[in-house]
Amino acid sequence: MPTYHYRCKNCGYDFTEQQSFNDDPITVCPKCSQEQVRKVYSAVPIEFKGHGFYRTDKSGK
Structure with a gap:
């Protein structure tokens, strides 16, 4: 199940919730x-491993 990060625009409360893809997004702040409440989006880290992902990995002539 995915974990989503939320932040309240009113009080600034940050929290995470595990929710199914079918669940509605949380809109009411549990604190105030x-x-x-809005979802906080961030960049997903990508890591390339293995042969062929580097500039020095050129094919032979």
């Missing part, structure tokens, strides 16, 4: 009870 305001409907100011």
Whole structure:
């Protein structure tokens, strides 16, 4: 199950929740009870491993 990061625009409370893809996003802050919660999106790290991903990995002539 994916984990989502949320932040309340009203009080600044940060929290994470595990939710199914079918669940509706959380909109109410569990701390201040305001409907100011939004998902926080961040870059996903990518790691290339193995042969062929580097500039020095050139094919033979």
